[in-house]
Amino acid sequence: MIELLHGGVFLFKGQVILKNVDEINCCLIREGLEPSSDKALSIDKARKGTIAYQILISHNQSDDWRNLKLRFDALASHDLTYVGIVQTAALGGINEFPVPFIMTNCHNSLCAIGGTIAEDDHAFGFTAAQKYGGTFVPPNQAVIHQYMREMMTGCGKMILTVDSHTRYGPLGTMGVGEGSPEIVKQMLKKTYDISYPEVIAIYLAGEPKPGVGSQDVALAIIKAVYDNGFVTNKVMEFVGPGVSKLSIDFRNGIDVMTTETTCLSSIWRTDEKVKEYFIIHGRSEAYTRLDPAEVSYYDGLVKVNLSEIEPMIALPFHPSNVWSIAELNQNGSDILRQVEVEAQKQLDNPNLVLRLTDKLVNGRLKVEQGVVAGCSGGMFENVMAMADILGNKSIGNGYFSLSVYPASQPIYLDLLRHRAIEILMTAGAAIKPAFCGPCFGFGDIPSHGSLSIRHVTRNFKHREGSSPTNGQLASSALMDARSIAATSLNGGVLTPATEVEVTYSKGNYKFDQNVYGNRVYQGFGNSKPETELKTGPNISGWPPIPTLAENLLLKVSAILKDPITTTDELIPSGEASTYRSNPQKLAEFTLCRKEPAYVGRSNDVKKFEAKRLSALEQDNGGQIFEQIVDEIGLPKQFRDCLPNTAIGSLIVAVKPGDGSAREQAASSQKMLGGQANVVHEYATKRYRSNLINWGLVPFTVERETLTKFFVDDLIHIPGIRKAVADGAEKVQAFIIRVNSISQIELKLENLSKEERETILAGCLINYYRSNT
Structure with a gap:
């Protein structure tokens, strides 16, 4: 079904897999072309034959292709993040958005949750679009990625958004999801700096069988590459004859899930179907044929036989925990018991117990709810296929429920024209507006x-809305819309769509531009600087953030021992989302589901820093320093260094940062007085970037060194400012306990000059202020 080819791989005309230069020369000679005599030169030249190389180089502002400085064609954010972006950009001196900046309202559009009124954020966003010349997409018009697909993509473009599922590869556009500070950098005409990434070919062959959907293919790929990190921080380039066998919606459905492989970005070869997509959407000029060069070189290859993919399910608590539905139905008890055991390790809470085996009915799993939504599920073809499966049947009047959220109003409108909405509603499904909430x-x-x-897109712990602090534990599994519809017909008993006899109509999609034309505010190129930004009680700016001190004294406030920690665990989604425009209130949710004591511990440490700063301004500062030494548990000899030593909290973890791009996983630590992280490695580039942009020092250590840390340890790092400024890649630190002091080595790996300057400044906001 899926085969991984490690090491370098050549492709001839994007179709034929070759392993060495001799095989390439045979192909070239057959084509009447000049063979190559230099193996090394051939690899280097062929590496530049990928679609990814062509696009990356066209956006590179440096002269060195190995160290890229990228500028993007468009930017986007949603209503959990654009308030902070605009505020930060304003502090940096922006007068107007230099490229299109699209603000969608698809994450926080319930408007009154958790004691805040999200519509205040929307009012802010609208006035920001007027003031700086942005695009404002009102609530329920579209989810962020569907709008970007429909209106902003183009072959050869690059788009940066504040959402981890930024993937527009099938439309010839490389999408990257990052934290808000990277958007601000682009607004201030700075660059996105990365080393040239490895490019992995995703070679598609065959054709999916009826009943198999995009989510099935995506889950199969994720299962094959996630645990081994085969594509981590790399670009996935989709090639091969199977690409043209897939519709654009099918391609988009696979592509948006590539985020769950932890890749950097994705790109696909384009064809006549892509051309037709842009014509349908009134943007024929956006199409260009994209193909690898005659000979292209990839750092690895994933060979996918689409014909062998079966309906799949990703069980709690990760999109990589994948089984075929058939296999689960045959061995339900054993598989579900295994999932329960592994889930309990992740929950690490005896009061929360995941029960799945008790949901078996005659050996098959029975679920309580089905949901199809967002940028992966809510596309036209998925919903049409559901209508074909449900037909004139019923999901029944039992407890099982089905909700469908079309991804945009244009999709909703055309589903109405095709009577798909009528069929779904008659069958018992609830139809809801475009929303990312599920x-x-x-x-x-x-x-x-x-x-x-x-x-x-995800089924992480508590992603479906569990509230562990209140004792509520539910869970979610990922499936394709087709099998969800088939399961709905069976009262919630797990059923693959391949077991249902149905003729798929697919439908002839028509995009009505008036839906957006009559409602979306288009302000790019027409900024109105006199506009006053409208704020509300829950919109709060960033407090002053000091520069990096000469020395650091850090108290370990949380140790995360899981192999991987997601950003959801660092700062949760769900109920915390309403406070995303108020950084100090949001910070109170940090690690609330993983380590509830963290906030209290960090706030206690923060009080010591406040006391230290006040001592610097008082005549009796020496006496206050003595009190700090006694209260925090420092040996007396550290008293004299306190005037130049910032006190902060520290998180120790194995591999944090998998999942969302949300920078609040870093900024919330900073709001609580965090100064650094010590980890074995960072799960994603974007999380590490977020830490740096908020002035947190991203230390790394050897895996065994992590065992030396305990909660409430004091870590003294003398000369940290000089070490960062001098480009040091290692620093000496000391673990201080009641009766002992031991020395450890912390690494400052792969920090660029600008990243070091940002850390020295205390955060990206300060860095901009000092450079304007």
Whole structure:
């Protein structure tokens, strides 16, 4: 079904897999072309034959292709992040958006949750679009990635957004999801700096069988590459004859899920179907044929036989925990018991127990809820296929429920024209407007103990809305919309769509531009600087952030021992989302599901730093320093260094940062007085970048060194400012306990000059202020 080819691989005309230069020369000679005599030169030249290289180089502002400085064609954010972006850009001196900046309202559009009124954020966004010349997409018009697909993509373009699922590869556009500070950098005409990434070919062959959908293919790929890190921080380039066998919606459905492989970005070869897509959407000029060069070189290859893919399910708590539905139905008890055991290790809470085996009915799993939504599930063809499966049947009047969220109003309108909405509603499904909430626990929250099957992007712990602090634990599994529809017909008993006899109509999609033309505010190139930004009580700016001190004294406030820690665990989605425009309130949710004591510990440490700073301004400062030494548990000899030593909190973890691009996983640590992280490695580039942009020092250590840390340890790092400024890649630190002081080595790996300057400045905001 899926085969991984490690090491370098050549492709001839994007279709024929070759392993060495001799095989290439045979192909070239057959084509009447000049063979190559230099193996090394051939590899270097062929590496530049990928589509990814062509696009990256065209956006590179440096003269060195190995160290890229990228400028993007368009930027986007949604209503959990654009307030902070605009505020930060304003502090940096922006007068107007230099490239299109699209603000969608698809994450926080329930408007009144958790004591805040999200519409205040929307009012802010609209006035920001007027003031700086942005695009404002009102609530329920479209989810962020569907709008970008429909209106902003183009062959050869690059788009940066504040959302981890930024993937527009099938439309010839390389999408990158990052934290808000990277968007601000682009607004201030700075660059996105990365080393040239490895490029992995995703070679598609064959054709999916009826009943198999995009989510099935995506889950199969994720299962094959996630645990081994085969594509981590690399570009996935989709090639091969199987690409043209797939519709654009099918390609988009696979592509958006590549985020769950931890890749950097994705790109696909384009063809006549892509050309037709742009014509349908009134943007024929956006199409260009993209293909690898005659000979292209990839750092690895994933060979996918589409014909062998079966309907799949990703069980809790990760999109890589994948099984075929047939296999689960045959061995349900054994598989579900295994999942329960592994889940319990992740929950690490005796009061929360995941029960799945008790949902078996005659050997088959029975679920309570089905949801199809967002940028992965809510596309036209998925919903049409559901209507074909449900036909004139019923999902029944039992407890099982089905909710469908079309991804945009234009899709909703055309589903109405095709009577698909009528069929779904008559069958018993609830049809809801465009909304990302079901992806992160803000819509269709299931009851305690329930299992929800969802065609969305993620099924991390509590992503469906569980509230562990209140004792509620539900869970979700990922499936394709087709099998969700088939399961709906069976009262919630797990059923692959391949078991249902149906003729798929597919439908002839028509895009009505008036839906957006009559409602979306288009301000690019027409900024109105006199516009006053409209704020509300829950919109708060950033407090002053000091520069990096000469020395650091850090107290370990949390140790995360899981092999991987997601950004959801660092700062949760769901109920915390309403405070995303108020950084200090949001910070109170940090690690609340993983380490509830962290906030209290960090705030206690923060009080010591406040006391130290006040001592610097008082005549009796020496006496106050003595008190700090006694209260925090420092040996007396450290008293004299306190005037130049910032006190902060520290998180120790194995591999944090998998998942969302949300920079609040870093900024919330900073709001609580965090100064650094010590980890074995960072799960994603974007999380590490977020730490740096908020002035947190991203230390790394050898795996065994992590065992030396305990909660409440004091870590003294003398000369940290000089070490960062001098480009040092290692620093000596000391673990201080009541009766002992031991020395350890912390690494400062792969920090660029600008990253070091940002850390020295205390955060990116300070860095901009000092450079304007």
